[in-house]
Amino acid sequence: MSNLLAADRSKPRWRLDCPAQDVGVWIDHLCDGLKRAGIDYAYLSPQRGSLLSNITVRENLWLPLAWRRPFPPQRLDQGLRDLIANLSGVGALTALDCDSFLKAYPDNLPIHQYCLAILLRAALLRPRWLVIDAGWFFPPIPGEWCTPPALMDALFASAAWLTVAPHATTLAGPWNWTMVNCDDPRLLSWDEW
Amino acid sequence: MAWSSLRSIRWLVGSPALLVLSRQIYFSGYQSSLVVILAAALIASGFVLAFQGITGAGLGSGAIDALILLSVRGLAVQIPGFVFCARSITATISELSLMSVTGERQALQRLGVDPFTYLILPRLVAASLAMMVLYLVFLLSALVSAFAVSALVAGVPIDLFRILYAFETIHPSDLAVGLIRSALLAAIAIVWVDRIETRGHSSFPQVSRAASFGVLRVMLIYLLAEIVFQILSFTVARFP
Numbered sequence: 001m002s003n004l005l006a007a008d009r010s011k012p013r014w015r016l017d018c019p020a021q022d023v024g025v026w027i028d029h030l031c032d033g034l035k036r037a038g039i040d041y042a043y044l045s046p047q048r049g050s051l052l053s054n055i056t057v058r059e060n061l062w063l064p065l066a067w068r069r070p071f072p073p074q075r076l077d078q079g080l081r082d083l084i085a086n087l088s089g090v091g092a093l094t095a096l097d098c099d100s101f102l103k104a105y106p107d108n109l110p111i112h113q114y115c116l117a118i119l120l121r122a123a124l125l126r127p128r129w130l131v132i133d134a135g136w137f138f139p140p141i142p143g144e145w146c147t148p149p150a151l152m153d154a155l156f157a158s159a160a161w162l163t164v165a166p167h168a169t170t171l172a173g174p175w176n177w178t179m180v181n182c183d184d185p186r187l188l189s190w191d192e193w
Numbered sequence: 194m195a196w197s198s199l200r201s202i203r204w205l206v207g208s209p210a211l212l213v214l215s216r217q218i219y220f221s222g223y224q225s226s227l228v229v230i231l232a233a234a235l236i237a238s239g240f241v242l243a244f245q246g247i248t249g250a251g252l253g254s255g256a257i258d259a260l261i262l263l264s265v266r267g268l269a270v271q272i273p274g275f276v277f278c279a280r281s282i283t284a285t286i287s288e289l290s291l292m293s294v295t296g297e298r299q300a301l302q303r304l305g306v307d308p309f310t311y312l313i314l315p316r317l318v319a320a321s322l323a324m325m326v327l328y329l330v331f332l333l334s335a336l337v338s339a340f341a342v343s344a345l346v347a348g349v350p351i352d353l354f355r356i357l358y359a360f361e362t363i364h365p366s367d368l369a370v371g372l373i374r375s376a377l378l379a380a381i382a383i384v385w386v387d388r389i390e391t392r393g394h395s396s397f398p399q400v401s402r403a404a405s406f407g408v409l410r411v412m413l414i415y416l417l418a419e420i421v422f423q424i425l426s427f428t429v430a431r432f433p
Contacts, residue, residue: 031303049296
């Protein structure tokens with residue numbers, strides 16, 4: 001567990017600055033580019049539509065995994081239990097009832113558990129790249145983290161992060177961001193990163 | 194294209210899409226079967242009573258032929274089709290439109306999951322299977338009800354030989370065409386819903402309106418397709 005929780009900030013944390021109205025377009029473009037390049041990636045957004053509301057959390061976690069490779073649900077349960085057990089000391093996971101959490105429908109979850117489900121879904125994909133909507137770094141209640149930074153670091157230590165943020169937005173958190181502009185040629189070819 | 198379709202079918206087996214498929218079969222097939230059985234019984238009973246009123250006799254072989262022809266070539270496709278529109282098409286339009294409004298469909302795309310393969314393909318396969326089963330359920334229910342009402346009203350005893358004879362008069366090609374029509378119309382309705390009825394909505398109040406108008410349009414498509422089919426089959430039969 002100590003290895004998992006040791007924050008590895010050696011991986012780059014990129015921040016793509018763009019006009020506020022283009023954030024969604026850029027996220028679509030980045031996800032599409034990563035998919036076409038065959039690179040394992042995940043996407044984080046705190047918005048309510050990020051999880052499908054008509055299926056349980058468990059099915060929401062299973063869906064992208066099963067899409068990318070055959071993945072029996074029994075393996076998902078085991079993988080999740082291992083992940084949650086390893087992270088049990090970190091913030092939002094302290095008092096989590098795993099069974100009821102997995103059986104719940106997303107709309108019935110409080111916001112921090114909703115974000116946790118999105119986070120676990122991304123973590124299970126073991127991404128090389130993490131595309132993040134800047135809203136992820138705005139705490140829903142001032143001073144209270146939707147996702148503790150330590151949890152983010154623990155889950156995505158080996159992934160490169162790329163946050164798409166509107167101009168002049170300050171991202172909360174302990175991370176040092178490297179700026180990328182919209183006209184950066186690397187955004188057209190993922191081999192150049 | 195072919196590889197993409199193959200990949201979609203491979204993904205359908207042993208994946209979350211299988212859950213979508215089984216839920217749709219349960220919803221469109223199993224839950225609707227009682228309504229279809231009762232509708233078939235009602236129509237067949239009305240047919241027998243009308244026949245009884247005109248001829249004063251029970252269910253004769255001519256009446257059986259007429260009932261079978263009416264059911265196999267028309268009603269067994271149309272009545273389950275309307276039940277499918279009223280229940281499944283309304284639900285599908287509401288569900289898919291809501292997913293568009295809340296951004297769930299976009300989130301699926303961003304995760305790399307193809308919305309057509311996950312949301313539409315399983316529903317299309319399930320609806321087609323369910324409609325084929327409901328076609329047979331309607332047929333069986335209509336025949337059994339006709340014999341039962343004939344026995345009750347005209348005192349004609351239920352004879353196993355006559356029931357078997359009734360099933361023997363069903364022409365296999367009529368049965369096959371009926372089954373294909375049921376499946377095809379359901380598939381067309383689902384694709385129409387995906388392509389036309391659930392796109393471009395941006396607010397919640399639009400969803401209920403979309404469902405209402407969507408059902409109306411799908412019913413019209415059903416009726417127009419049936420009218421075209423009946424005219425074509427009549428023309429082919431008359432001028433082979």
